[in-house]
Amino acid sequence: xxxxxxxxxxxxxxxxxxxxxxxxxxxxxxxxxxxxxxxxxxxxxxxxxxxxxxxxxxxxxxxxxxxxxxxxxxxxxxxxxxxxxxxxxxxxxxxxxxxxxxxxxxxxxxxxxxxxxxxxxxxxxxxxxxxxxxxxxxxxxxxxxxxxxxxxxxxxxxxxxxxxxxxxxxxxxxxxxxxxxxxxxxxxxxxxxxxxxxxxxxxxxxxxxxxxxxxxxxxxxxxxxxxxxxxxxxxxxxxxxxxxxxxxxxxxxxxxxxxxxxxxxxxxxxxxxxxxxxxxxxxxxxxxxxxxxxxxx
Ligand SMILES: Cc1ncc(COP(=O)(O)O)c(C=O)c1O
Numbered sequence: 001x002x003x004x005x006x007x008x009x010x011x012x013x014x015x016x017x018x019x020x021x022x023x024x025x026x027x028x029x030x031x032x033x034x035x036x037x038x039x040x041x042x043x044x045x046x047x048x049x050x051x052x053x054x055x056x057x058x059x060x061x062x063x064x065x066x067x068x069x070x071x072x073x074x075x076x077x078x079x080x081x082x083x084x085x086x087x088x089x090x091x092x093x094x095x096x097x098x099x100x101x102x103x104x105x106x107x108x109x110x111x112x113x114x115x116x117x118x119x120x121x122x123x124x125x126x127x128x129x130x131x132x133x134x135x136x137x138x139x140x141x142x143x144x145x146x147x148x149x150x151x152x153x154x155x156x157x158x159x160x161x162x163x164x165x166x167x168x169x170x171x172x173x174x175x176x177x178x179x180x181x182x183x184x185x186x187x188x189x190x191x192x193x194x195x196x197x198x199x200x201x202x203x204x205x206x207x208x209x210x211x212x213x214x215x216x217x218x219x220x221x222x223x224x225x226x227x228x229x230x231x232x233x234x235x236x237x238x239x240x241x242x243x244x245x246x247x248x249x250x251x252x253x254x255x256x257x258x259x260x261x262x263x264x265x266x267x268x269x270x271x272x273x274x275x276x277x278x279x280x281x282x283x284x285x286x287x288x289x290x291x292x293x294x295x296x297x
Contacts, residue, residue, distance in 0.1 A: 047260045052293060067161070222259055
């Protein structure tokens with residue numbers, strides 16, 4: 001049972017949100033318009049997935065939130081243990097079975113200059129029922145990606161290791177553009193013209209029975225990506241981490257995306273190239289499905 005009304009605006013729901021150490025009524029979790037994080041895009045966040053009432057890879061996500069804040073030059077005023085306790089408690093209070101958790105941190109309104117100054121750092125954790133990004137049909141048949149004109153920036157122009165809101169401008173632009181062209185999502189190249197990732201997920205390509213995945217040297221090395229690398233080891237599936245050029249896309253048999261929200265999402269085409277949901281993708285999907293439920297038992 002949940003006390004969250006699904007489908008209503010995100011600021012107009014029942015329940016509680018954890019904000020700076022307190023559980024506040026959902027509708028009261030508000031910011032001032034002169035918040036530093038709003039003006040300069042300095043917030044960092046996480047996306048976590050709840051299965052059977054348990055948060056999958058909670059420790060990894062909480063550590064990454066801390067590290068992302070560090071990449072942006074600030075420290076969170078709560079320890080990882082405190083944030084994990086808060087997450088578990090907000091999930092419990094909201095009665096979430098299968099859902100999503102969104103922790104977010106930002107600099108507050110004590111200071112509006114570009115420098116971080118002495119603005120206080122705030123943290124919130126919200127959770128709601130949100131079991132699937134794509135439809136069951138898309139999960140079965142795969143989604144269609146179009147290569148975007150937007151690119152992942154180089155590590156010396158943006159804090160590429162952080163899960164930072166500022167980096168999601170590109171994702172929103174690319175995703176909206178992909179939808180306008182009739183695709184489900186966009187494939188982003190990096191600043192060198194190599195294949196990087198989708199707008200909210202990492203990419204794996206399969207040739208024969210071998211997985212190939214781009215080296216995450218200028219984009220998020222996803223927690224799901226690491227999980228898949230471990231699962232591939234367990235399943236005896238060879239993996240090559242390397243730079244992949246777009247000209248190679250026609251040489252692969254299968255393709256899938258990995259992410260906390262996307263889970264293991266088959267891709268049926270990228271531009272003119274078509275892929276099937278073959279043996280390797282299916283084996284990874286099944287193993288991931290077993291893991292997310294079994295780990296929690
Ligand atoms: C841009 C981007 N890349 C990759 C990922 C996959 O990361 P994870 O597996 O940690 O969810 C995400 C998801 O948060 C993302 O937003």
